[in-house]
Amino acid sequence: MAFTIYPAIDLRRGKVVRLTQGKADAETVYGDDPVETAAAFQAQGARWLHVVNLDGAFGEATENLSVLKAIADDVGIPIQFGGGLRSMSDVDMALSLGASRVILGTAAVRNPQLVRDAAARLAGSVVVGIDARDGKVAVEGWTETSDMAAPELARRMFDAGVSRFIYTDIARDGMEVGPDLEGAKPLAAIAWVIASGGVGKLEHVSAAKKAGEQIDGLIIGKALYEHRFTLRDALLA
Numbered sequence: 001m002a003f004t005i006y007p008a009i010d011l012r013r014g015k016v017v018r019l020t021q022g023k024a025d026a027e028t029v030y031g032d033d034p035v036e037t038a039a040a041f042q043a044q045g046a047r048w049l050h051v052v053n054l055d056g057a058f059g060e061a062t063e064n065l066s067v068l069k070a071i072a073d074d075v076g077i078p079i080q081f082g083g084g085l086r087s088m089s090d091v092d093m094a095l096s097l098g099a100s101r102v103i104l105g106t107a108a109v110r111n112p113q114l115v116r117d118a119a120a121r122l123a124g125s126v127v128v129g130i131d132a133r134d135g136k137v138a139v140e141g142w143t144e145t146s147d148m149a150a151p152e153l154a155r156r157m158f159d160a161g162v163s164r165f166i167y168t169d170i171a172r173d174g175m176e177v178g179p180d181l182e183g184a185k186p187l188a189a190i191a192w193v194i195a196s197g198g199v200g201k202l203e204h205v206s207a208a209k210k211a212g213e214q215i216d217g218l219i220i221g222k223a224l225y226e227h228r229f230t231l232r233d234a235l236l237a
Contacts, residue, residue, distance in 0.1 A: 002216075003208075003209050003216055003217065003218070004047055004048055004194075004216065004217040004218075005046070005047075005048075005205070005217070005218055005220060005231065005234050005235055006046075006048050006049065006050035006080065006194065006217055006218065006219045006220070007041040007046050007049060007050065007219075007220055007221070007224055007231055008050045008051075008052065008196075008219050008220060008221035008224075009034055009037055009038060009041075009049060009050070009051045009052070009071070010051075010052045010054055010221065011034060011051065011052065011053050011054060011055070011064040011067055011083075012027060012029075012054045012055060012064075013055060013063065013064075014032075014034070014063050014064060014067055015029050015031065015032055015034070016029070016030045016031035016032075016033075016034050016037050016225075017029050017030060017054070018030060018174055018221055018222045018225060019054065019173075019174065020173070020174035020175070021142075021170055021171060021173050021174055021175070024054075024058060024141075026174075028225075030225040034051075034067050034070070034071060035067075035070050035071050035074050038051075038071045038074065038075050039074055039075060041231055042075045042076065042077050044230060044231040044232050044235075045231065045232055045235050046077060046231060047077055047078075048077060048078050048079070048080060048217075049071070049075065049077060049078070049079045049080070050079075050080050050196075050219050051068060051071065051079050051080070051081045051082075051099075052081075052082055052083045052103075053065070053068070053081070053082070053083030053084055054083055054141070055083070055084070056083040056084020056085070057082075057083040057084050057105075057106075057140075057141035057142075058084075058140075058141040058143070059084065059140070059141070062084070064083075065093065065094075065097055068081055068094065068097045068098060068099060069097040069098055071098070072097060072098020072099070073098065078100035078101065079098060079099050079100055079101070080099065080100065080101035080102070080103060080127065081094050081099035081101070081102055081103065082102065082103025082104070082105060082129055083103075083141075084141075085102055085103070085104055085105075085107065086106065086107050086110075086111070086114075087114065088114060088117060088118065091104075091114075091118050091122070091126075095122075095125070100125065101124075101125050101126070101127055102118070102122075102125060102126055102127070103127050103128070103129045103166060104118065104126060104127070104128050104129065105128070105129035105130075105131060105139065106139040106140055106141075108128045108129075108130070108153060108156075108157055109137060109139050109146050109148060109153065110139065112156065112157075112160055115128060115157060115160045115161075115162060116160040116161060119160055119161030119162050120161055123161075124163060124164070126161075126162060127162065127164045127165060127166055127194070128153075128154075128157045128162050128164075128165050128166070129165070129166045129168070130150050130153055130154060130157075130165050130166065130167050130168070130187065131167075131168045131170055132150040132167070132168070132169055132170065132180075132183065133145050133170045133171065134171075135149055135150060135183070136148065136149060136150070137149070137150055137153050138170055142170055150167065150183065150186070150187065151186040151187060151190070154186070154187045154190045154191065155190055158190050158191050162191065163191050163192060164191055164192040164193070164194065165187050165190075165191060165192070165193050165194070166193075166194045166196055166219065167180070167183065167184045167187050167193050167194070167195055167196065168180075168196040168197040169183055169197050169198065170197065172197045172198030173196075173197035173198060174197075174198075174221075174222050175198055175200075176198060176199065176200025176201070176222060176223060176226075176228070177198050177200060178198050178199070178200065178203075178204045178207070179195040179196065179197055179198045179199055179204060179208060179218065180195070180197065180198065181195060181207060181208060181211045181215065184211070184215055185211070185212060185215070188211075188212055188214035188215050189214070191214070192214055192215075192216055192217075193214060193215045193216070193217075194215075194216070194217035194218065194219060195208050195211070195215055195217070195218050195219070196218070196219035197219075199218065199219075199220045199221075199222075199223050200222075200223050200228060201223070201228060201229070202229050202233055202234065202237045205218060205220070205234045205237040206237045209237065218234075220234060
């Protein structure tokens with residue numbers, strides 16, 4: 001299976017932002033026009049977009065669902081979308097607005113039945129985001145840490161019908177020190193994994209591409225916005 005680079009568009013109150021280590025008070029705004037950002041990534045060769053509704057992840061009122069629709073209406077590439085999807089109606093809403101794939105995170109811990117139901121009905125359109133802090137799964141927009149180890153959640157979610165995970169080491173997110181590929185490997189022994197968090201240079205991209213066939217994707221955010229390299233560079237790395 002081809003390795004996929006997912007440029008990230010994190011949405012906060014309708015703007016394109018990045019949070020350092022997921023902290024709401026460590027926000028940098030990179031743009032006022034998410035549709036323009038999405039179109040630029042598509043023009044550079046992106047085959048997928050990774051869009052996160054941070055307002056939804058934090059349980060706040062959100063305008064970002066309309067932004068999802070605007071992006072989907074404008075670009076011709078698929079979108080994986082997450083952040084605050086806690087019910088089947090949330091999942092259906094995201095798909096109806098143009099998402100091709102939905103990401104369930106907190107629900108995987110709090111409401112595994114939702115994941116089972118969604119996976120049974122939607123198959124490969126459901127992925128589970130496994131976000132770890134010191135090896136333990138974090139939930140509620142990373143504001144709480146559970147007692148569950150990341151590989152244990154992966155095993156449970158695979159048994160629930162999920163065939164792909166997005167794995168993030170929260171301590172690395174936005175720090176540009178490289179993704180936690182070693183932490184991703186136990187999950188990749190269970191199902192497909194998209195690595196996320198910490199990409200800062202092209203060597204990190206190359207390492208992810210060589211990490212193992214079950215790690216078949218990488219999400220890149222801050223490094224692109226801070227012009228460490230271009231998306232075209234990452235696709236060729």
